[in-house]
Amino acid sequence: MARASKREEIAQAALEQFRVRGFTATGISDITAAAGAPKGSFYNHFASKEESALEALSRYADGLRFDMLDTPGRPALERLRAHFEFLGADTVDNGFARGCLAGNLGAELADHSEEIRSAVQDGFQRWAMYIRQVLAEAQEAAELDAALDVEEAALFILSAWEGTLIAARAGKSAAPFDAFFRMVFDVLLR
Amino acid sequence: MARASKREEIAQAALEQFRVRGFTATGISDITAAAGAPKGSFYNHFASKEESALEALSRYADGLRFDMLDTPGRPALERLRAHFEFLGADTVDNGFARGCLAGNLGAELADHSEEIRSAVQDGFQRWAMYIRQVLAEAQEAAELDAALDVEEAALFILSAWEGTLIAARAGKSAAPFDAFFRMVFDVLLR
Known part of the structure; x- marks a missing residue:
């Protein structure tokens, strides 16, 4: 039991450190220090820093609240807007810092x-699939132009979101969020 | 003269290494080795790795060919499309790697x-200003809906481009580029 709990603490500390520092700039000792664990204990639970980053990605995805997208009771496009407002609040609340772990690890490590x-x-892919489903629902409900290619639109909206987070962090400004919501919801999905 | 030329070689090597490896993962010795210079010589020309990254950003911006955007003779939106096609080719030609140095350094270091x-x-900001000017020209030429807020549209298109590069690198795929061109030019700017 104690062992499982220490693994949990190290895994959570890794997620936090990767979000704050990025992958390369995070040392194993940053993770274990944040978890209040001896440095050597990291390797009792993870084979490598890379393995802990894979788990961090999975934990991060669990916090993206995809369930907000497929909970009925609100018009589909309202749910999509609420999803991105929820995600944007995390970056704003952190002083326009951190952004999206998936986008950050992608930018730093994809190559x-x-x-x-x-x-x-x-x-x-999973995220884009959720967005595509919401857009398809909006089309069925005649909230959205039936001619829009929802697969390409979903991919594009997700890319636009990832870039918006970088621009908001670079400018320490909400202007890129404002532009995202205006252009996606008032123009692209009008 | 020899000294100026060595500085040039180190500055170009720094740009290349930051594009290939990212900032934190690039060591001074990676830069000097790529420039064929002794490691200690780096500090004859730059006070810090950060200072060389600032110069790399400036050199990178010089290669973005903003002049393609304001050369008359083609319709404004055609120039905008050609600009992004030119930039996308760089990532495609590098095997869906590298992306945009400004976006990458922003994602890694903004915080x-x-x-x-x-x-x-x-x-x-400078890049968005060029895009905004092209969009304003398109409005004047009645190529583009006069009601579109070109300032927000420019900011959004730039964010979308940055995210598209990350998605293309993560997927080693042209699909995010295809979605960008379809959604920006056939839907947003229709």
Whole structure:
């Protein structure tokens, strides 16, 4: 039991450190220090920093609240907007810092770690599928132009979101979020 | 003269190494080795790795060919499309690797280096201004809905581009580029 709990603490600390520092800048000792564990204990639970990043990605995805997208009771496009407002609040509340772990690890490691690249891609695919389903529901409810290619739109909206987070962090500003919501909901999905 | 030329070689090697490896993963010795220079010589020309990254950003921006955007003779939206096709070809030709140095340094360092964050932000602002001017020209030529807020549209298109590069690298795929061109030019700017 104690062992399982220490693994949990190290895994959570790794997620937090990767979000704050990025992958390469995070040392194993940053993770174990944040978890209040001896440095050597990291390798009792993870084979490598890369393995802990794969688990961090999975834990991060669990916090993206995809369930907000497929909970009925609100119009589909309202749910999509609420999803991105929820995600944006995390970056705003952190002083326009951190952004999206999947996008950050993708930008930093896609060219260098095949395992992390593949995990980021799987996460993007799953996320885009949820967005596509919401857009298809909006089309069925005649909330959205039936001619829109919802697969391409979903992929594009997700890419736009990832870039919006980088621009908001670079500018320490909400302007990129405002532009995202205006252009996606008032123009692209009008 | 020899000294100026060595500085040039180190500056170009730094740009290349930051594009290939990212900032934190690039060691001074990676830069000097790529430049064929002794490691200690780096500090004859740059006070820090950060200073060389600021120069790399400036050199990178010089290669973005903003002049393609304001050369008359083609319809404004055609110029905008050609600009992004030119930039996308760089990532495709590199096997869906590298992406945009400004976006990559922004994602990696916006929360950690005020100088690099500020330089990335200046680069984004300048780039968005060029895009906004092309969109305004398109409106004047009645190529584009006069009701579109070109300032927000420019910011959004730039964010979408940055995210598209990450998605293309994560998926080693042109699908995010296809979605970008379809959604921006056939839907947003129709």
